[in-house]
Amino acid sequence: xxxxxxxxxxxxxxxxxxxxxxxxxxxxxxxxxxxxxxxxxxxxxxxxxxxxxxxxxxxxxxxxxxxxxxxxxxxxxxxxxxxxxxxxxxxxxxxxxxxxxxxxxxxxxxxxxxxxxxxxxxxxxxxxxxxxxxxxxxxxxxxxxxxxxxxxxxxxxxxxxxxxxxxxxxxxxxx
Amino acid sequence: xxxxxxxxxxxxxxxxxxxxxxxxxxxxxxxxxxxxxxxxxxxxxxxxxxxxxxxxxxxxxxxxxxxxxxxxxxxxxxxxxxxxxxxxxxxxxxxxxxxxxxxxxxxxxxxxxxxxxxxxxxx
Ligand SMILES: [Mg+2]
Numbered sequence: 420x421x422x423x424x425x426x427x428x429x430x431x432x433x434x435x436x437x438x439x440x441x442x443x444x445x446x447x448x449x450x451x452x453x454x455x456x457x458x459x460x461x462x463x464x465x466x467x468x469x470x471x472x473x474x475x476x477x478x479x480x481x482x483x484x485x486x487x488x489x490x491x492x493x494x495x496x497x498x499x500x501x502x503x504x505x506x507x508x509x510x511x512x513x514x515x516x517x518x519x520x521x522x523x524x525x526x527x528x529x530x531x532x533x534x535x536x537x538x539x540x541x542x543x544x545x546x547x548x549x550x551x552x553x554x555x556x557x558x559x560x561x562x563x564x565x566x567x568x569x570x571x572x573x574x575x576x577x578x579x580x581x582x583x584x585x586x587x588x589x590x591x592x593x594x
Numbered sequence: 595x596x597x598x599x600x601x602x603x604x605x606x607x608x609x610x611x612x613x614x615x616x617x618x619x620x621x622x623x624x625x626x627x628x629x630x631x632x633x634x635x636x637x638x639x640x641x642x643x644x645x646x647x648x649x650x651x652x653x654x655x656x657x658x659x660x661x662x663x664x665x666x667x668x669x670x671x672x673x674x675x676x677x678x679x680x681x682x683x684x685x686x687x688x689x690x691x692x693x694x695x696x697x698x699x700x701x702x703x704x705x706x707x708x709x710x711x712x713x714x715x716x717x
Contacts, residue, residue, distance in 0.1 A: 453701040454611070507610055519607065526605035529650070530700045533679020537699075540682045548650055548679065550604070 435464065439544050440570050443490065443585050446534030447574060450527060455505040460575045467569040470560035473582040474499070476520060478528035478553045479561055482546040488567055488587035490535075492528045496555075498579040499524055517555065525551040531583070543589040564588070596622030597715075598641065602633040602656065603648035603677070608700075612646055612677065615704040619711065630654025634662060637669050644715060649678035649689070657692055664693035673714050677702070 444461055451457040476499035478492045494502065500515045503523035509515060515523075528551045539545050554561070563569040563586035572583045599621055601609045609626050616624060625640060627633035629651040637645075645663075649656040656676055663669040673696075676689045681699035689697060696714045698707060711717070 450701045453703055503607065506607060508614060522605055523607040526607045529605070530679050533681065533700060536679070537681045540684075550650065550652055 435466075435568075435570055438542065439539075439587060440464070440572065440585060442535040442538035443531065443583060444572055446531045446538070447572075447583055449534055450530045451502075451576060454527075454530070455502065457502070457505055457576050462573040462575055462580065464573075465571050467563070467571045467584060467586075470562045472554075472559055472561055473580075475557060476524055476553065476555050477559075477561060478524045478551050480528055480532050480551045481549045482532070482587060483549070484546040484590075486539075486544045486546045486587050486589045487564075488546075488585070489563060490528065490532055490587070491561055491563075491584040492524065492531065492581065493584070494524065494581040495579060496520075498577065498581055501577055501579075502527070502581075521553045521555065525553045544587060546587065596620045597643045598623040598625070600625045600627060600633060600636060600640075600642045600645045601647075602627045602630065602645060602651070602659065604628050604651040605648070608648065608677075612707065615707050618704070618708060619717075630656060630659030630662070633659055634669075637663065637672070642672060644711065645672055645674045646677050646711075647674060647694075649676060649680045649685070657689060660689065660692045660694050675710055675714055677707070 448459050451459045473493040474495040476494045476496055481489050499520050503520050504515050506523055532548055536546060567586045567588040569584055569586035574581055599616060601612050603609050613624050625636055627636055631654045647656040660674055674694045675696040675698060676694045677698045679700045686697050696710050698710045
């Protein structure tokens with residue numbers, strides 16, 4: 420267990436299960452480093468209290484199986500474009516289309532979730548992947564299950580921040 | 595004679611990354627499909643030397659596609675490498691049982707992909 424700010428700004432600490440979040444953190448670092456040669460720094464961990472999204476470009480994937488929930492990755496538009504360019508090996512200054520960003524961010528989320536899924540095999544957090552969806556826009560919300568904590572991890576790459584949100588809980592066994 | 599390769603992945607980003615990596619091999623034609631249905635249609639009238647396929651795709655996933663290709667005598671022996679985020683032991687075993695020749699987990703480096711291809715095609 421690791422503690423994190425509860426996000427209410429009163430310095431309250433809550434307990435987070437690192438067995439759940441660490442596979443997503445290492446998955447994120449590995450995907451960026453292996454596929455794009457991009458170093459990624461993990462900054463803060465906290466619990467999300469609202470549904471407002473961090474950036475204009477967000478990928479979302481529903482997770483089901485032994486555990487149920489969702490994972491979201493959210494980037495400011497400029498960083499989303501730079502990251503996708505790096506993955507595609509596109510030269511600096513060359514254009515990345517909105518379709519490239521949409522597809523690229525979806526596939527990055529797919530790889531991160533896939534890596535986490537493999538690391539969580541044989542735990543109560545094991546899940547199945549689904550096809551990712553990417554939303555591009557301003558001031559929108561994406562909800563997460565009310566009764567499941569939503570862990571927010573802030574990362575930094577190319578001097579800009581992006582976030583990964585994980586809200587996942589083992590299914591209650593039917594008696 | 596260069597190789598003909600079919601890349602099957604629902605992500606255009608991933609298809610581009612793979613296509614770029616193939617440039618370091620003697621490849622003279624790259625075909626692309628976004629899911630198993632399109633891939634089978636292409637393979638109905640094109641002969642290829644290698645199929646690189648994703649697992650999670652809409653309409654028909656990679657596992658079902660491999661099974662279908664293996665049922666058809668015309669496509670039963672095409673070398674297939676699964677390139678996928680599904681990297682759990684059980685998934686690898688399932689794909690190999692279904693008829694995939696080799697397996698590569700995403701994320702991968704260009705070198706890892708080239709190595710798998712060479713291994714599979716005995717280059
Ligand atoms: Mg896919």
